[in-house]
Amino acid sequence: MRNKLFIAVLLGSFITSFSASAINVALPAIGKEFYLYTVSLSWLSTLYLLSNAFLLLPFGKIADIYGRKKLFSIGLFVFSIGALISILSFNYDILAFSRIIQGFGGSILFATTPALVSSISLSSERGKNLGYYVTSVYLGLSLGPSLGGFLTKYFSWRSIFIFTLILGMISFIMSLFVEEELEGQSSVKFDLLGSFLYAFSVTFILLGLSNLKNELGIMGILFGAYLLFLFYYVEKKISNPIFPINLFRNRRFIFSNLSAFINYGATSALSFLLSIYLQSVKYIAPHIAGFLLSFQPISQVIFSPWAGRLSDRKDPGIIASLGMLIISIVIFFLSFLSPNTPIFLISLSGFFLGFGFALFSSPNTNAIMGSVDRSLYGVASSTLATMRVLGQTFSMALVNSVFSILLKDMSGLEFSLDFMYAFRILLYIFTLLCALGIWASFQRNKE
16 A cells, blocks of 8 residues: 555656746747747746745645545645646636646655655665665656657647646545555644745745845845744744744754755756856767767766665665765866866766766755654655755855846857856865765764
8 A cells, every 4th residue: 555655756857847948948939939038938837936935835744644645645636736727728817827826746755755755655665665765756856858859749748737737647546546544643733834835935935035135135035034934933933833942952863954944055057157258168969969968967867866765774874975065076176177178078077977976866865854753754844845946046046146147148169168157166166065965974873
């Protein structure tokens, strides 16, 4: 019975990550059908991100109170409904609405999947199963561009959502066959005020990071930070907070999540930067560039289950720190790229980068889930997901800020030189962030 739930969880993890990456390939086709400008298209991704992020922690707490399997099934159903609305969309407004619905469904799934995997696993096998979970996520991310591009080219952009709808309903039906409930605490009262403060603080911070180069962006971050302070104050005063304040005294939990934030902040923009480098500096065709960049997620898919099993036998904090060290070395190496660098080094670097990600992701997730009581798995899972979203947004905000300062709207040799300079500056920053991440990763084991 629990094997069925585990398979349903893996499918759910795959479709959320696949949908997020595949939609980017379909944006030009969507824009052509609905006569949209680039700004309007970018909001399809932004709306999904915001609706995904701002309810992560409340959904995690709701899962701990009312049952993780139950909420996971609801998440699959909501995500599938969003996909169905996307298929039937006949204008931009309906499509944008469908992305919000999918974001809500994805938020429930991200908040519950690591918690569910941990709940149905023996403590001696938690790392191994989390490794398979990470593999399903990165398999979706790696197949998204290629499979999404194939579906868009030979069918239509709607076929991406048909594909996710079919898998989503299969996963939903499989989850219904698991009748037992997991870790419900229905007698606990839900913290509504804390949920509102958290939701709006994360929303303002994300919007601020997305507009870091202007004053409104800075004001958004500051106002979001103020709401976070209020959130902390409120959580201290109530008996059943959505985020137990005593977790701030849990070094393993806090520093593992900080390491996750830094890792995503230092690495999420890498594929974007390398894609520009390959296509605009090396003048390589998009499909070949995609192939060269696929070595990183493929490597992570290969090594994540092994890294997860290793974290069951060895200290996951030490393994995650080693992964961060490998990532930092590869990023520093990439800072020496030039227009004349052989392209096979990109694939080789991607392979080692994926190996570093595998050593970090599964063991770090195992460290986080193993640092809290089973009754807080939903909170731990949603906190990690929040760190992921904030880190990814911060990474792209850094890129946009550096580009706005150093790059002009130009092409040819002058663009290549300016881009390589900006590229190098960004990778130096990412290397320093990784060094900070290594420090944070080692801090988790200190008393």
